[in-house]
Amino acid sequence: MLSVQNLSIQQQKHFLIRNLSLQVNAGEVLTLMGASGVGKSTLLSWLIGALPAAFVASGQAYLNQRPIDQLPTEQRQIGILFQDDLLFPHLNVGGNLGFALPAKIKGAERKLQIEAALAQAGLTGFYRRDPSSLSGGQRARVSVLRALLAQPQALLLDEPFARLDTELRQQFRQFVFTQIAALKIPAILVTHDHTDSPEGGCILRLEEQRYAR
Amino acid sequence: MVAALRQLSSRMLTANNSAKRTPHNSLDWMLWGVAWLGVLVILGLPLLGLIPALNDGLSANNWLLLWADSQTLPALKLTLFSAGISTIWALWLACSLVFLFYPSRAWQRLQRQLPVFLALPHAAFAIGLVLLLAPSGWLVRLIAPFFAWTAPPNWITTQDPYALSLTLALVLKETWFLLWILTSLLNQEWLLKQSLVAQSLGYGRWQMGWQILFPQLLKRLAWPLLAVFAYGLSVVDMALIIGPSTPPTLAVLAWQWFTDPDPSQQLKAQSLALLLIGLLLMGAALGYLAYLVLSKRLATPTGHRHKLRTYPVLKLALSSLLSLPVWLALFLLLLWSLAGSWFFPQIIPDDFSLNAWHRAAFEPFSTTIFIASCCVFIALPLTLLWLEWGSKQQAWLYLSLIIPALPFTAAQYQVALLLNFDGNLAAVIWSHLAWVLPYMLLTLAGAYRNFDERFVLTAKTLTYSHWQACIYIKWPMLIRPILAACAVGFAVSVAQYLPTLFIGGGRIETVTTEAVSLSAGGNRASLAVQAVLQALLPLLAFVLATSLSQWLGRNHQGLK
Numbered sequence: 001m002l003s004v005q006n007l008s009i010q011q012q013k014h015f016l017i018r019n020l021s022l023q024v025n026a027g028e029v030l031t032l033m034g035a036s037g038v039g040k041s042t043l044l045s046w047l048i049g050a051l052p053a054a055f056v057a058s059g060q061a062y063l064n065q066r067p068i069d070q071l072p073t074e075q076r077q078i079g080i081l082f083q084d085d086l087l088f089p090h091l092n093v094g095g096n097l098g099f100a101l102p103a104k105i106k107g108a109e110r111k112l113q114i115e116a117a118l119a120q121a122g123l124t125g126f127y128r129r130d131p132s133s134l135s136g137g138q139r140a141r142v143s144v145l146r147a148l149l150a151q152p153q154a155l156l157l158d159e160p161f162a163r164l165d166t167e168l169r170q171q172f173r174q175f176v177f178t179q180i181a182a183l184k185i186p187a188i189l190v191t192h193d194h195t196d197s198p199e200g201g202c203i204l205r206l207e208e209q210r211y212a213r
Numbered sequence: 214m215v216a217a218l219r220q221l222s223s224r225m226l227t228a229n230n231s232a233k234r235t236p237h238n239s240l241d242w243m244l245w246g247v248a249w250l251g252v253l254v255i256l257g258l259p260l261l262g263l264i265p266a267l268n269d270g271l272s273a274n275n276w277l278l279l280w281a282d283s284q285t286l287p288a289l290k291l292t293l294f295s296a297g298i299s300t301i302w303a304l305w306l307a308c309s310l311v312f313l314f315y316p317s318r319a320w321q322r323l324q325r326q327l328p329v330f331l332a333l334p335h336a337a338f339a340i341g342l343v344l345l346l347a348p349s350g351w352l353v354r355l356i357a358p359f360f361a362w363t364a365p366p367n368w369i370t371t372q373d374p375y376a377l378s379l380t381l382a383l384v385l386k387e388t389w390f391l392l393w394i395l396t397s398l399l400n401q402e403w404l405l406k407q408s409l410v411a412q413s414l415g416y417g418r419w420q421m422g423w424q425i426l427f428p429q430l431l432k433r434l435a436w437p438l439l440a441v442f443a444y445g446l447s448v449v450d451m452a453l454i455i456g457p458s459t460p461p462t463l464a465v466l467a468w469q470w471f472t473d474p475d476p477s478q479q480l481k482a483q484s485l486a487l488l489l490i491g492l493l494l495m496g497a498a499l500g501y502l503a504y505l506v507l508s509k510r511l512a513t514p515t516g517h518r519h520k521l522r523t524y525p526v527l528k529l530a531l532s533s534l535l536s537l538p539v540w541l542a543l544f545l546l547l548l549w550s551l552a553g554s555w556f557f558p559q560i561i562p563d564d565f566s567l568n569a570w571h572r573a574a575f576e577p578f579s580t581t582i583f584i585a586s587c588c589v590f591i592a593l594p595l596t597l598l599w600l601e602w603g604s605k606q607q608a609w610l611y612l613s614l615i616i617p618a619l620p621f622t623a624a625q626y627q628v629a630l631l632l633n634f635d636g637n638l639a640a641v642i643w644s645h646l647a648w649v650l651p652y653m654l655l656t657l658a659g660a661y662r663n664f665d666e667r668f669v670l671t672a673k674t675l676t677y678s679h680w681q682a683c684i685y686i687k688w689p690m691l692i693r694p695i696l697a698a699c700a701v702g703f704a705v706s707v708a709q710y711l712p713t714l715f716i717g718g719g720r721i722e723t724v725t726t727e728a729v730s731l732s733a734g735g736n737r738a739s740l741a742v743q744a745v746l747q748a749l750l751p752l753l754a755f756v757l758a759t760s761l762s763q764w765l766g767r768n769h770q771g772l773k
Binding site for chain 2: 048050072073074075076077078079080082084086087088089090091092099100102130131132133146147150152
C-alpha cells in the first residue's frame, strides 16, 4: 500500500499542492488527472525523491507502512515510467533488463529470468538486440519490463502512453495493467486522457491552487 | 478500494517541516572533496600565485624602468596591432563563413576540415607558414620562374617588423577556433528558426546574418573572443617563429626578460606581465563599448532590404583563403621533412631522403606523449567528478583561458619555486593541467548539460546509488563526448610552450619546445621533422578518439 499524508508542495510562495492525502492499495491503479502545471509530475518526482530544488515539500509518504519520504531514490523501491522509454543506449535489451534485475539473482538464473520476462511480453529472441533497432511499442514494453524486474514495491507512470498511437496504446495499456495486477503493487498513473484509466479504477483530479500565501 | 482524499484547507504550512532530503552521503562528500582538491591544486594555486606577482608588478619603480626601456613602446604597438586586428578579423571571417555558407554543402565541407585545423598546433602551423611565405618560401618559388630569380628576393615577408605575418597566422588559426565555437551555437534550433523568419520577411542571408544573428552571436562569443584576444596578447611560440624580432612583441619581450639573469630585467618583466592583463581588460572594455554602440544602431531597423545577392566571389575567396594556407603549410612541413636537398628556386625537392628522420631526436616526442597522457589521465576523472559533484558556479575555472598565458605561467612559476617544485616532469604536468582541465571541462560541459537526467533517475529507481548510476549509465552513455574531450586535452598539452619551458626550467624538452628552438636555426629539414611530429600527435589523438567512439558505438545506434 502506498499512502501520502498531508503533502504540500510550494514553489517560492505559490502552493502547487496543498494538504493532499491519498492511498493506493496493492494491485490498484490511481489515475491522477488535471491541467498542465497543476503539479502531477511534481508529485511523482517527490514520491521518488527527485523533487527539483526549486520546490519545497512537506508531508509524509509510506510504502507498505515504511516511511519513505526521507530516503534516497535508490532505497525507496518505487519504479517509474516516463513518456520516453529511456532505454540505456549503450546496453542491449538484455543488458538493460539485467541492469534492473537484483544482484541476489545469480549466474544462469539471471539470463533465464530475463528471457522469461521477454517471452511473456512477446519479445522472445530480443535479448541481444540494440534498443535503437526496436519499434516504439517494443521499446515501451522493454522499459516496463525493466522497471518491474527490479521488483519495485510501487510503480509510478508519468504519461507513459502519450507517445504511442491509438491502437498500440490500447495494447500497451492492457499489458501494463496486467503486469501491475499480477505483481500486486500499487500504481499511480498521470495522464491527460481519461480513457487511459483502468476500468473500475479511481480517478483523482488535481486542481490549480489559487491561494497564494 | 482506493481511498483518495484531498483537503483544501487554508492552514498555513510551517517552513521548518518542509526540509528537502539532503542528497549527500559520505561517498558523495568524498567525491566532492576530491573534485575540489584537484581543482584547487591545479587552478587555485596559480591564481594565488598571481597575488604576489600583482604586488611586485605594481611597484612604481618597475613601471619607470619599463617605460624607460626603448623597446617597450614599439613592442606595445606591435602587440596591440597583432592581437587586436587578428581578433577583429577572425570574428569577421568566422561570422562571414557562417552567414555565407550555413547550412549548405560547402558548410559541411568546411566542417569536415575543422578537426584537422583545430588539432594543428600553433607552432607547427607557424613553421609551415614560414616555409610557405618566407622570401625563400614556396610561394616565391612558384613565381620565381617568371622573374628568372636564382636567389630569394631581398624582401621581408615573415618576421616582418610590422608583425603582419604574425597577425595573418593568428587570424587564420583563430578564425577556425571561433568557427568551432559557432558550430556548437548553430546546432541550437532557435538560430535556424530566426533566420527563416528574417528571410521570409524579405532579407537576404548576408544582411539577415549581420543584422539579426550577429548581435545575438556576439553575446555568446564574448568569452571566446576574450580568450582569442588574450591568446594574441601573450603568444610566445608563434611570435618567436613568425613574429618580429627587434623589437619583438610584448609577450616575447617579457619572456626574454623573465629568463634574463639580470634582476632589473626580471622586475620589468613582472610589470610587463601585469601590463598584458591591463591590455586585456582594456580590450574587454572597448569590445563591450563597441557592442553597446552596435546594439543601439541595430535597435531601430531602417527596414531597408539589401538587394539579394549570392556573393560568389566572396564565397570562393573566403573558403579557399582560409583553408588553402593550412593545407599548404601541412603539405610543406611533410615535404621539407622528406627533402634531401631543396635549393631555391625549385618547387619540389631536388631529392628525397629519410636522413632528417634518422637524425631526429625522438626523446621530445616520447616525453610529449608521456606528459600529455598523464594530463588526460588526471584531468578526465577530475572533470567528471567536478561536473557531477563540483560547484555549478564554474566561471572561475576558465580564468586560465582568459588571463594571458604569460602572467599566469609566471604565477605558476612563483608557486613552483615556493614549493621547491620545478624543473621536473611532474611540475610540467601540473602546469599543463591548468589549461588541459578547463578545456576538457569546456568540451564536456555542453554534452553534460544536455544529458537527460531521467536516465540517472531511472537507474536510481532500479536501486542503484548515484555513484553507480554514473559509472554504469551516465558516463558510458557520454563516452563519445568524453573521448572527444580526451583528444582535446591531449592536444592542448602537446601545444603548450611557455609552461613547459618556464616550469620545466628549460630541462624538459617536448616536440613544441624543440620545434620552436630549431626554428631559430638553419636546418629546415630537422625543423620540419619536429613540426610534423608536433602536428602528428594531436591528429593521432583525434583519429584515435573518433575511431574508438565509432567502434564502441557500432552496436549501439542510439549512442549520441
